[in-house]
Amino acid sequence: MNTRVDLLTKEYPPEIYGGAGVHAAELAKALRRLVDLRVHCFGAPRDEEGVSAYAEPHLADGANTALRTLGANVAMAAGCEGTELVHSHTWYANAAGHLAKTLYGVPHVVTTHSLEPLRPWKAEQLGGGYALSSMVERGALEHADAVIAVSRGMREDILRVYPEVDPARVHVVHNGIDTAVHGPDSGTDALVRHGVDPDRPIVLFVGRVTRQKGLPQLLRAAFEIDPEAQLVLCCGQPDTAEIAAETAALAEELGRRRGRVVRIDGMLDQRSLRQLLTHASVFVCPSLYEPMGIVNLEAMACGTAVVATATGGIPEVVVDGETGLLVPIEQEQDGTGTPLDEKRFASDFAAAVNRLLAEPGTARSMGAAGRLRAEREFGWDVAAERVHEVYRSALRG
Secondary structure, rough: OOOEEEEEEEOOOEEOOOOOHHHHEEEEEHHHHOOOOEEEEEEEOOOOOOOOOOEEEEEEEOHHHHHHHHHHHHHHHHHOOOOOEEEEHHHHHHHHHHHHHHOOOOOOOEEOOOHHHHOOOOHHOOOHHHHHHHHHHHHHHHHEEOOOOOOOHHHHHHHHHHOOOOHHHHEEOOOOOOOOOOOOOOOOOOHHHHOOOOOEEEEEEEEOOOHHHOHHHHHHHHHOOOOOOEEEEEEEEEOHHHHHHHHHHHHHHHHHHHOOOEEOOOOHHHHHHHHHHHHOOOEEEOOOOOOOOHHHHHHHOOOEEEEEEEOOOOOHOOEOOEEEEEEEEEEOOOOOOOOOOHHHHHHHHHHHHHHHHHHHHHHHHHHHHHHHHHHHOOOOHHHHHHHHHHHHHHHHH
């Protein structure tokens, strides 16, 4: 009989807002042929067999939202009774994994998609809950039977931030991409619907409105990007009202000075995202902190060249000069990742984008190479096999 594994995640379809949720959903599909998989997630009840959802409890008015997360984790841990191994994703589910490990005496595997100490701006969003999320993550990683990092850069961060973690227990398994789902789509109805001109060059950003994603840096760089190109910003949920207001003000000023700025708020459906990625002349990823970045893989799978910051795990995905261009960055070491020289970073980023706008043949060649790399190196079946081997290692002790 297959080993029963309970996968714990905050996000799961249809409630997904970030890369960790995409990872959990795609990995779950690939793992089902290898183990007896049960999925536990947050939110409304799901119809999918083997998936249990947990609502965050109502607490007194004014209670920190991180406490509601822990309340859902308690219920999630109770739902894992009978499991042989638990696998948690992000701090939002790490406490459930640690509780289940302790309660049922089973191995706990943790996949890290980011590290709380390297996202200090979350204190703006969570207040004291940020200290709580950091505590949960530290406890889970230091006591986990195995830790999966989504890139070699992420592994280095784990061992630097949490020196108590045994390096032998930290394994690298890159994010994957389903190139049968994510691929070129020549349709233009999504572009027209959102006011994007299919016949004009497109510089495309897709990501949450958070300091981690470097959107303010991109908007500053955009003042130097060829004004003939459209800047299309697909903006997910903002972390705070402050970052939302800062981004809106920059985008408004940019629109007045250069024009051709299109903002699309909220999560896009897959078809719309594919069309935008396919028609983009350049996909941009200005992240200041990015353990890997699934969205870069999605752009590559659609045959689009990428300009991205040379930080975190991004250089393990985007090959400089082959599938896109990497922009060097010198960053503060206080956990914020802020560029030491904001103006230089913005100018360097704009120059890389302008190069590909001026050399469409080069951009097309890089896009084709990116598609090939996505197909060959980043399949979810490969990722699932590697995760399964981590499970076997954790069960052997």
